[in-house]
Amino acid sequence: MARRGKKKGRPISGWLILDKPVGMGSTEAVSKVKWLFQAEKAGHAGTLDPLASGMLPIALGDATKTVPYVQDGAKIYRFAVAWGEERSTDDLEGPVTKTSETRPSEADIRALLPNYIGVIMQTPPQFSAIKIAGERAYDLAREGETVEIPAREVEIGRLDIVEHGADRTIFEVECGKGTYVRSLARDMGRDLGCFGHIADLRRTEVDPFTSEDFVTVAELEAALPPVSEGEDAPFSGVDRFAALDAFLIDTAAALECLPQVAISDEAASKIRLGNPVIVRGRDAPVEAEEACATARGKLVAIGAIEQGMFKPKRVFAG
Structure with missing residues (x-):
């Protein structure tokens, strides 16, 4: 062996x-x-x-x-859209595929923004990590293939104009998982009749x-x-x-979205062996699809609470 x-x-x-x-x-x-x-x-x-x-x-x-x-978690991006050109990659990396002499006014852009708020359908870029028949879209694109990528639902919490100029506009967007900011730039450019691509992109937050x-x-x-x-x-x-x-943030910070259950050292030992324990405390949930158990402020496990019992699914070292 x-x-x-x-x-x-x-x-x-x-x-x-x-x-x-x-x-x-x-x-x-x-x-x-x-x-x-x-x-x-x-x-x-x-x-x-x-x-x-x-x-x-x-x-x-x-x-x-x-x-x-x-x-x-929700994400916040600040990005600049350069108007007048659409590119194969929807950013500065790819060659220009379409051009226009038209430039949108700030009023034109503001009138368009409500169309991009809430749950919308979005088609990912040709150069993306989406899998098509088992292959990454960007691999197929690099081989010269144009593939049909189905549109999918994404959620946009807000989309604001930060600064507007003659040839580019800076935006800030708060969005959910799976949103492509490059697709936002491409689609806004098409809707405005002037084309556009990402000229600068910075992610400023990933909740929490x-x-x-x-x-x-x-x-x-x-x-x-x-x-x-x-x-x-x-x-x-x-x-x-x-x-x-000293630069590290505690692992448990990623689980603020889950119900928190404080347990004793004895219960923590049982959980780390894969055993369920009774959840105690006046405010302890009786049922939860997912919750995290902590002992002395340290993460012990992620699990489900069923009929007042915490059942571990993922256990963390002490």
Whole structure:
């Protein structure tokens, strides 16, 4: 029987809210953060295109179990639409496919905005990660194929004009999971009869995180202690990670959307063994499809509450 290899890295857990720079891909950003923290495991909650900057929540260790809850959170983007050109990628990366001499007035744009508020149908860009017959749309697009991508429902909470100029307009949008801001720019340009594409895109919030949680790559690198001669890792020893670990947000922060159940240390031990426990307390819910249990303020598990019993589904290390 083959022996399981020892995991490489530290069993560190928490959220790092990276202010991703333009030019860095989301996968590249995760790899960078994982290496800096020497973490066993890392993942991100929502891809951000290389040409976009801003919030990329990165989960380390056990926090990766909470990624779906952050992915489902509302997002805020600030973006600039350049009028007069439509591009194959709906941003600056692709070649121009359509042009117009028409430019919209601010009044024209304001009159259009209500059409984009609420639950709307949106067709993702040709260059997107949507799967068509098992293949990514952007792979097919790069091979020169034009594919039919079905429209889908997305939800826009608000769409505001921040600044309007002759050739471009800056907007801020609050939207739900699966919304493509590039598609917003494309569709508004078509509806206004002038075409348009994203000229600048920055994600400023992913619920429950805000811009106050931002950490830059430069700040992370500045927290690195000097590397001693012969060391493979950037540092060794728990104490030498203190400056980096201070940037982490507790794993439980991602679960503020769920009912919270405080339990005893004894109950926590039972849950970590996969056993259900009785939920106690005057305000404790009797039924909940999902809830999180905490002991002494520390996350213990995510589970369901049925007839007053908490039944664990995902357990977290103590």
